Amino acid sequence: MENLSSSLAPAEWIVVSHASDAGAARRAGQALAARLGMSDTRAGQLAIIITEAATNILKHAGDGRLLVSVAEHGGQRCIEVLALDQGPGIANLAQAMQDGVSTAGTAGTGLGAMRRLADQFDVYAPPGKGTALFARLWLDAAAATQPAWTGGVCLPLPSETECGDAWAVTPHQGRLTLLMADGLGHGPEAAKASAAAVRAVAGLGGLPPQRLMDECHQALRPTRGAALAIAAVDLAGQQLEFAGIGNIGASIIAHGARRQLMSHNGIVGHNVRKVQQLAFACPAGALVVLASDGITTQWDLAQYPGLAARAPALIAGVLLRDHSRGRDDASVLVMAMPGSA
Structure with a gap:
């Protein structure tokens, strides 16, 4: 089923309610990255994105769900991460999006790190209506401009x-x-x-x-x-x-x-x-x-x-x-x- 995007592609939902669930989600993502043939560098980026998404759920909502899936758009494959919770949302999204990169170049934390590491990143978190985060990482970095409708x-x-x-x-x-x-x-x-x-x-x-x-x-x-x-x-x-x-x-x-x-x-x-x-x-x-x-x-x-x-x-x-x-x-x-x- 070449050039077909569908729900039959490898995917896994993870219920996030405990710190150990972040590890389970990260391992699920790494398994998909290996299956897709993703480079070690990009697989490492994916691991950070998933960890930050799960941590955000635990820190701000207490529990939620995270979906890690393989997708295809325009013949190019990618891994997508969707994190959903019904917590308080984000009162100051601009502040929350600030990257925590240090002057030494070490990894940042939170939404800023996710946005920096992902090829495409989006968030919807109005106050009082929960938070939804989405990140996409292409198998081939050159495909990062590929539109996904x-x-x-x-x-x-x-x-x-x-x-x-x-x-x-x-x-x-x-x-x-x-x-x-x-x-x-x-x-x-x-x-x-x-x-x-x-x-x-x-x-x-x-x-x-x-x-x-x-x-x-x-x-x-x-x-x-x-x-x-x-x-x-x-x-x-x-x-x-x-x-x-x-x-x-x-x-x-x-x-x-x-x-x-x-x-x-x-x-x-x-x-x-x-x-x-x-x-x-x-x-x-x-x-x-x-x-x-x-x-x-x-x-x-x-x-x-x-x-x-x-x-x-x-x-x-x-x-x-x-x-x-x-x-x-x-x-x-x-x-x-x-x-x-």
Whole structure:
């Protein structure tokens, strides 16, 4: 599945509530760095970023979650770190971002060190609304300017080790095709269904959503089936084509307004009576959000001033943190249209 970014890539969530959890998170990151073939220098940078993110959670919130994952954007691979807590936020972000580098050149601490060491770094921490930190470290430092228009998170039901949801992004000649799949039920069998949908769309980004839905319907027949949403975005033409089956939430957020996209009833792989492809304007600066039904539908970005301008992965993480139902697999995929509104 070359040039495909998806939740099937290696990733690990770490619950951070004790000092030892920072070590566990660091070891998880080092394992991913070794798997990716990251240099010792960049693996060391990653270790500091993860340690600082976990320490920030413990120091300011007491507990939280940290996600370390492999991602791919524009054919370039990277490791991404997302730290989420529901603590007090950061009252003076500018002061908190000051780097602690000494005159001797020793490593700094806190957010400043993370920003200095990461190729891309972002934070959202309004007072009273928790802190979300995001850092990206490319496998190849020369790829640091590579744009990343998408970001996603996928969290299994607390009692499960495998997530029954899956998301994917596949590029094709100026288009990005977004997929969100929610396998029926939970656990390994639901995960198999969602993974089958991801494999079905890999390499087929040039097909319209209705055709891709047909491909997925055939691919998922041996599985228990899934709810699916597929959006194909023409970046230059600023148009989005959409098809959905089942209860996947899909929205376009532009000019401060949220437009929810309609899906039809059914289970892909078993019972699909109607697939309807619809087209929508998707202007510069717009956000496209796909969410499984483990996320409540009542979220409103207007309640998060400034969040819409943050990294897509950070937006996805905040929505997951604050709007997960807690009794289902939960996933969010966000795409930011190039340009400003």
